[in-house]
Amino acid sequence: MEQLGLVMVYMGNGKGKTTAAFGQALRAMGHGKKVYLLQFMKGSKDYGEVRMAAQLPLMTLVQSGLPSFVVKGNPTPEDLRLARRGLELAQAAVSSGQFGLVILDEVNIALDYELIPVEEVLYLIEHRPPGVDLVLTGRYPPRQILAVADLVSEIREVRHHFAAGIKAREGIEF
Numbered sequence: 001m002e003q004l005g006l007v008m009v010y011m012g013n014g015k016g017k018t019t020a021a022f023g024q025a026l027r028a029m030g031h032g033k034k035v036y037l038l039q040f041m042k043g044s045k046d047y048g049e050v051r052m053a054a055q056l057p058l059m060t061l062v063q064s065g066l067p068s069f070v071v072k073g074n075p076t077p078e079d080l081r082l083a084r085r086g087l088e089l090a091q092a093a094v095s096s097g098q099f100g101l102v103i104l105d106e107v108n109i110a111l112d113y114e115l116i117p118v119e120e121v122l123y124l125i126e127h128r129p130p131g132v133d134l135v136l137t138g139r140y141p142p143r144q145i146l147a148v149a150d151l152v153s154e155i156r157e158v159r160h161h162f163a164a165g166i167k168a169r170e171g172i173e174f
């Protein structure tokens, strides 16, 4: 009987959550595990990791968001539709049991912005089949998510080059 997988949360206001999730994915794939990576609130193909995913046979990467920012407190119907679709795809990936690691990138933000209900993410977590590890990323996870996580790592900003006026760079931010 396979062990129940872990629920890991990467949170905090510093840079490194999404890239840490990709590092975890690399490690899992090194052991032959299939990885499903769902990106909430992202729709740009310009990210280096999105380009790279197409070359990784064990990785399935799906974006379910618009390339533009979601306005907190005033999401468009399309923002809501895409977030819901993302949740449904994630649920299907988890319950299929085919993926050893499922990453819900920026799901904490989708919850904080109330694009999707926390109860449904909790349902997904609680009903995951054995052998499926989960990673949830995003700055501000709701307390209900923190309550069920096995691991919570906070990436705290000590300094970010953005404050010195250095704009997003290819290969660093995207």
Ligand code: ATP
Residues within 6 Å of the ligand: 013, 014, 015, 016, 017, 018, 019, 020, 138, 139, 155, 157, 160, 162, 163, 172, 173, 174
């Ligand atoms: P990365 O994708 O590089 O791992 P992240 O997932 O931790 O970063 P998010 O909170 O998802 O970061 O924010 C997305 C983008 O905002 C990142 O590309 C990052 O460089 C930028 N960012 C993150 N933290 C800060 C910060 N403290 N100040 C300014 N920009 C930031």
Ligand code: MG
Residues within 6 Å of the ligand: 017, 018, 019, 106, 137, 138
């Ligand atoms: Mg991120």
